[in-house]
Amino acid sequence: xxxxxxxxxxxxxxxxxxxxxxxxxxxxxxxxxxxxxxxxxxxxxxxxxxxxxxxxxxxxxxxxxxxxxxxxxxxxxxxxxxxxxxxxxxxxxxxxxxxxxxxxxxxxxxxxxxxxxxxxxxxxxxxxxxxxxxxxxxxxxxxxxxxxxxxxxxxxxxxxxxxxxxxxxxxxxxxxxxxxxxxxxxxxxxxxxxxxxxxxxxxxxxxxxxxxxxxxxxxxxxxxxxxxxxxxxxxxxxxxxxxxxxxxxxxxxxxxxxxxxxxxxxxxxxxxxxxxxxxxxxxxxxxxxxxxxxxxxxxxxxxxxxxxxxxxxxxxxxxxxxxxxxxxxxxxxxxxxxxxxxxxxxxxxxxxxxxxxxxxxxxxxxxxxxxxxxxxxxxxxxxxxxxxxxxxxxxxxxxxxxxxxxxxxxxxxxxx
Numbered sequence: 221x222x223x224x225x226x227x228x229x230x231x232x233x234x235x236x237x238x239x240x241x242x243x244x245x246x247x248x249x250x251x252x253x254x255x256x257x258x259x260x261x262x263x264x265x266x267x268x269x270x271x272x273x274x275x276x277x278x279x280x281x282x283x284x285x286x287x288x289x290x291x292x293x294x295x296x297x298x299x300x301x302x303x304x305x306x307x308x309x310x311x312x313x314x315x316x317x318x319x320x321x322x323x324x325x326x327x328x329x330x331x332x333x334x335x336x337x338x339x340x341x342x343x344x345x346x347x348x349x350x351x352x353x354x355x356x357x358x359x360x361x362x363x364x365x366x367x368x369x370x371x372x373x374x375x376x377x378x379x380x381x382x383x384x385x386x387x388x389x390x391x392x393x394x395x396x397x398x399x400x401x402x403x404x405x406x407x408x409x410x411x412x413x414x415x416x417x418x419x420x421x422x423x424x425x426x427x428x429x430x431x432x433x434x435x436x437x438x439x440x441x442x443x444x445x446x447x448x449x450x451x452x453x454x455x456x457x458x459x460x461x462x463x464x465x466x467x468x469x470x471x472x473x474x475x476x477x478x479x480x481x482x483x484x485x486x487x488x489x490x491x492x493x494x495x496x497x498x499x500x501x502x503x504x505x506x507x508x509x510x511x512x513x514x515x516x517x518x519x520x521x522x523x524x525x526x527x528x529x530x531x532x533x534x535x536x537x538x539x540x541x542x543x544x545x546x547x548x549x550x551x552x553x554x555x556x557x558x559x560x561x562x563x564x565x566x567x568x569x570x571x572x573x574x575x576x577x578x579x580x581x582x583x584x585x586x587x588x589x590x591x592x593x594x595x596x597x598x599x600x601x602x603x604x605x606x607x608x609x610x611x612x613x614x615x616x617x618x619x620x621x622x623x624x625x626x627x628x629x630x631x632x633x634x635x636x
Contacts, residue, residue, distance in 0.1 A: 222531050225535075230293070230560050240611075240617055244614040245275075249272065255268045259601075263601070277346050277350075288334065302538050305323055309323050316545050323552070324548050324552060327552055328375075352460060354459060374408070379551075383547050383548060386551075387547055394517075394524040401520070402516070413466040413467045421456070423450045424451050427451075434486050434489070435449060435489075442587055446465075448473045450475045451477075452477055460479065461482075461484075474493065487595075488592050491589050492584075495580045498582070498583030504579075519558065523554045527547070527554075536553050570617065574622045577620075577627070578627075581631055597627065597631075
């Protein structure tokens with residue numbers, strides 16, 4: 221019965237994704253040859269068409285990638301892939317911890333290798349074709365090696381800790397495992413700005429005194445403190461621009477991509493930063509973290525129950541081996557199939573995210589300049605080839621940010 225339920229949800233997942241993607245492609249192509257009136261004075265037809273073509277290309281690549289992901293999932297589960305790997309590592313390792321760590325590592329390695337061609341194609345074909353890629357194959361390989369090293373350095377102790385907890389702390393293992401997961405995520409957030417991020421990019425203090433003074437005045441006006449203002453060499457990899465906050469408390473820092481600073485003027489940079497400050501002022505980041513930790517507890521509790529049900533394993537193509545721990549199998553099966561069953565809450569998460577974006581926009585208009593934020597957003601839409609005409613259904617289902625026309629209209633209303 222569980223097998224049929226899993227197959228039904230997986231088919232529905234793939235079909236719905238394809239239907240939404242088809243709607244997006246059709247809608248974007250239908251409006252490809254006319255710039256929306258609200259943007260006609262600022263974005264040219266060629267830029268609009270480029271954005272449409274870029275969107276369609278990404279959607280098509282995503283459809284192929286999702287098909288491959290679904291096939292890999294079926295291969296690991298119903299076709300017996302996990303079972304084969306588990307039995308093979310059982311013959312190879314006598315130590316249960318090593319056997320289970322090897323199984324987890326092998327599954328993630330296989331998934332990473334399968335996803336590698338898509339990442340390469342996306343970077344050196346799709347992004348290259350639209351003028352965004354600035355990464356060399358050597359840098360791509362270096363990033364892959366660093367990512368692998370970090371995954372092993374952080375992932376192996378985490379997996380070992382969770383497996384030990386599952387096997388040695390009795391029924392209360394769910395709470396101990398959840399606490400370990402929360403602490404692990406907090407550790408990553410703490411280490412990211414000073415340890416992890418510098419492995420991939422160079423960070424230098426913001427040197428433009430005019431912009432620095434404007435930002436410091438904005439921070440003082442908003443009652444917000446940071447440890448420093450930094451510029452990241454984003455142009456080393458991509459032409460896309462961005463800015464973000466990172467760190468905790470007094471260790472918070474603001475990071476600008478150099479590509480962003482090269483395109484926006486001082487008023488626009490201040491407005492973009494004011495928007496990000498709006499997320500902090502309205503506690504969006506804290507709420508999202510709290511919700512994430514709460515949901516992870518729910519998932520661990522569900523895993524705790526499912527790991528004791530024989531139908532959970534057999535329904536997904538695995539026969540657990542008695543007389544030895546099957547905790548790695550339970551972890552892998554759960555985290556492989558959970559996205560199939562939780563995909564349906566995507567529109568709800570997207571709606572809450574769009575609501576937060578509108579709220580942050582209003583805060584930016586109050587603390588800075590709404591007109592400057594509109595100008596900055598239009599430039600970013602243009603530079604990043606973001607479609608101005610997304611399909612309404614696709615947008616409502618997926619988009620974490622409001623569609624361009626809605627967002628600009630809301631800002632102009634707030635200004636007026």
